[in-house]
Amino acid sequence: MKFFEIIPKKGGALRVLYRNTIWSLLVFILLSGTVAAEINAAFTGVPMSGSEPLTVSFIDQSSTNATITNYSWNFGDGSNNSSDRNSNHTYVSRGRYNVSLTVTNDIGENNTKVEPAFIHVLPSQYPVVKFTATPENGSISQIISFIDQSELDPSVPAEMYTYIWDFGDGTTDSSNTHNTCHAYTSSGSYSASLQIQDQTGKLYDSSTPVTITISNQSAFSALFAAVPPSGPVPLSVSFIDQSVSPVSIASYAWNFGDGSENSTEQNPVHTYQGAGKYNVSLTIANADGANAITTKSAYIHAQPSRYPSVQFTAVPQSGTPSDVIYFIDQSELDPSVPYEMYTYIWDFGDNSTSNGTNLRNIQHVYSTPGNYTVSLQMQDQVGAKYNSPSSVVITIANGSSSFTPSFTAAPRDGPVPLNVSFTDTSKSPVSITNYVWDFGDGSSLSKEKNPVHTYAVPGVYPVSLTVTDSNRINSTKTEPAYIHALPSRDPVVKFGVSPLNGTAPLLVHFMDKSELDPSTPGEMFVRIWNFGDGSTPYKSKEKMAEHRYSEPGTYSASLQIEDKNRKIYNSTAPATITVTNKTPSMKAQFSAVPLSGPVPLDVSFTDQSVGVNNRTEYRWDFGDKSSLSRDKNPTHTYRNPGTYSVTLSLSGPHGSDIMKKDNYIAVAPPLAHIITATASDHGSITPSGNISVPDGADQSFNITPDSGYTINNVQVDGISIGKASSHTFMKVRSDHTIQADFTRQSQTLAADFMVDKASGSTPITIQFTDKSTGSPDSWYWNFGDGSNSVKQNPVHTYTISGQFPVSLIVRTMDGRYDESKTRYIFAQ
Template sequence: CAGQSTSLSASGASTYAWSSGGSGTPISITPGSSTTYTVTGTSAAGCTGTATISVTVNPLPIVTVNAVPTAICAGESTTLTASGANSYTWNLGSTATSFSDNPIVTTTYSVTGTSLGCTGTASTTVTVNPLPTITATASPNAICVGFSSTISASGGYSYSWNNGSTSTSFSESPLASTSYVVTGTDVNGCTGTASVFVTLMPGLTVSITPPVDNICEGESVSLVASSPGLGVGYTWDSGQNTATINISPSATTTYTVTGTDAQGCSGTADAVINVNPLPIIQFSGEPLSGCLPLNVDFTDMSTGNIAFWNWSFGDGDYSGVQNPSHTYNTGGSYSVTLVATTDYGCVDSLTFNNYINAMTLPIASFIADPPLTTEDAPTILFIDQSIGATQWEWEFGDGGTGSVVQNPSYTYLGAGEYWVTLLVTNAVGCVDSTEALITIKPTYTFYIPNTFSPNNDNRNEEFRPFGMGWDVDFYEMRIYNRWGQLIFTTTDVNKGWNGNFNGLPVEEGVYTIKAQVRALDGKAHNYIQSINLIR
């Protein structure tokens, strides 16, 4: 092979001379190309002879090696191909003309090619470029509905995102939690991937307690905002920044609160506060003053959807009707209050101080001196004992002329019972009256007949006393025969003795009567007298 040496040996002579200039045998030659060598041999006798030999010089094979590609990215493969020889031996042990390899670092590949026993070598280096370290970030990586996140990549020269973007950074407002995947390519064409997950947080749930409320004009109510979220702050459309607010709207109002949590997510809630009007209260009374008992008719003149009325008349009495009547029985000035409640429960009141003036009556009273008399002394002095009276009017009950003096005397013309009436008036014109029964008793008389004849001739058939001026409730009569036997008794002034004893007529003769009676002046009288029974 070109560049190699070989030995040429001659024989049959003593000395040798070679055409290449050498002498002796053997000689070493390194022909540059195929050459015919001649050797002249000289024997000891001086005789010469020649011989030739051709040495063929085979050229070394020109071996080349190609790597496609010569620069790869980590994890990729390259194809190595040798040429210029008949067979090959690679430093990796392969004897194939071409093969693929996946080097993990930059590698030099060498190959020895053999043709006609001659070899040639070649080598090539395959550069293994590391994959770029691609980083994907999201700022923020958790967002609320309607918010956006900035998605960014680094570590590469160019980028391709799974949403089609080729920008290094872009803003996105996903409708759901989303994974963003980016492929980054460096200047060597090597690629790396990275991903980032953007969490879409649900909207913040906010509520207000109470969500609807009815209040009355002038009242206040507390609204309390709440949320299951953590670290939630609240802002009301009325300007407050607390969870609880106290409000006193003058008209029906909708209040809105916005709650914002630590991630910036927010939610809103509304509360409607219905403001119901108070009743407009007015009333009148008729009459506003007068004498006892003073009956006043009250008239409600209030406006509004009134469902309940509560009257306080100032004397401890109350009423729940709309237009009550009330009677004052004690003198004085009274303040009247009406409390009205609407169908929504709104309450207002009106008080008229010292509205009713109930004037006290005089108290009519008198005594008679004497309270009981007889026809023998028919004059009675009437003594006024009234309280608060300034005028007096007397009626003495017998149809005669009355009197207007305070303490009159009056003489009755006959026995009887007379109702005396006193009507008194005080300084404000209030009146009172009283009456008392005056009794003029007849003059006391008690007569006992001395004879009677019960003989069925319808004349003088029954024995009994008679008279006037005595108390019939305090009377007793007893009749005894001559032997002192009680044969008749009675306490009834209208019951006489018919001359019988035990249902049989008694005989003619003298009988004794004992009577007890009390006059109307209270004096008791006892009588014992004999009577004759004649048939």
């Protein structure tokens, strides 16, 4: 009897034993080669970049010929390792992080995969609020366009911010729309500003306001604005007519500066296909036959689309025929261009390609063993092509997988809560004994064959299925970005109107301010404007519209929005527009209390005008060169003596008027009080003498003793406050006195001195320095050579050689003290 017994030796050689029972011969045949540890760690992460804090779903894609029993994730940010198979991790600090996964199977083999700089956490940018207005000089009822130019966090959709505009004329506008427009109803200079509120309620102010100057002249000029004035090509620009004319405008002629045909529309939309800076001109003609033209040089800047940096990876990068290889796009794209606008052309290296697709990620199956070089080419919306700088080599070995896991899902997208039915379509030559589903949203794993799962939170989720057959062999299939759960919120339709009233014919501008699903581009919605005057509803994908009301009356305007499924949503409230043909009279009048008094004089002004309403604008000039007030009933403080004229100016939709009252307010000099400050000998008080202090003001004094003296006592209004070195009279209402006296410091009198040198060749000049204590009044020096001095710190020259004693006598009114030093100076 013969048989073969195959005995694998871990990590070593195969031994083949040949047995023959007759000859009892045992032959060992050592075959060359070793059994490799068939375990490969692999993983991916979704997303791999984003703003802090960034939550990443890590998905295991490891393979082994046994069962993996242990996982160890290192996320590279110093946090604790994770032992979950698929792990969610949140990075709280910006930076690039290495990620590694170590897997161990049930026979003790392990393998580690390290991905350097795998996760890129970007900083969250606080909004830098900036804007422009065009034009900055205009006339009454002319439309001024305000254009947001703020720098926002690119990880947060712009629609998540609220834009709070203050036009400086008492009106504001708040919405989640970048840009807005406004018409001023009276002449003047207005300071416009912008605040941006983020999703947490925090406010950010514009760094610099914009001053709008409005004149009351009935000018005739061609004026216009453009939104946006710059951006990558193809650049679609909405041009807004802002022309002014005393009569109606009969025709428009636009030249866009790029060689295209002129447009005769009032508010055209034009697309620039080529990069460059373009001049734009507008020519208008009014009903009287007059013409006006305005040209803006280099007004539109069509920028080149940023070239994509084409990068990709493959998971796994080795396998056997029939294995599914996943190719994952990691290109850096122009953030202003949706990735769906690019075409992805994959070359799999086996004479097959993807033939162009707008799917970023794709999968491929190789049918024969070999090494395949894979590359990716991207084509943008204008046909330009960009190649990956490096390729990925896929190694397909002999043999085949024991089975191929696969699945389907329906539906794969929809609003939350999204119920998805998953169906296993795996193929295996033997029975499948175990299923493990990971739905990618952090929920519990499912072991059903065909589970149903509900996605409760909007997002894009990967899904993986791991199956195990009756031979205890398992395999995993992962579909990245497989399920798209959309927000369920319906549009909230709102809009703004400017102006709400005026005289016929009245040109009114409308702006859509609806709260839309941020996951759906705004141009996917159709806006249906009903102006309420019997005219045909106006349909457009643009957010702005305008309409001219030719007859007096009260009109109710409304907005409907139609989504891509043709579902209609109505505005929450209509807007009432009042058009009149009669201008009521307006008369400015006012009074003030008190009319006179000393500084500082607080005066309350009361408006008593007639013919005003809640749209009337006030401008008070108090005659003292202070800032103007726009309050209806202001209070003003006069701080300098004098006689002042006061002027009240009114303006509004029904006209304007001015009242000036000459020499209306008389302000007297302030009341004053005298503080007498004196000091005795041996010190000073600052200021000193008779000090005049305004009524209600504060006055401070500093007391300083001379050297050798100290403050003995300070009296305020004859009452001692001790040895204070300063004193402040608060809110002086009457006369006061302050007096300071001083006394000698108590210190023991003692004579002492030093010299800068004690020896040298004649003539030798020596500096003597008094070091006595007790503040002496006089000094007497004897230099030992017949000379003396009464200075405190004398300089003496010795002209003869010898050794000389030196003595110093110091005196005060209380006595004397002397110091002698023998053989002190040696002159050679």
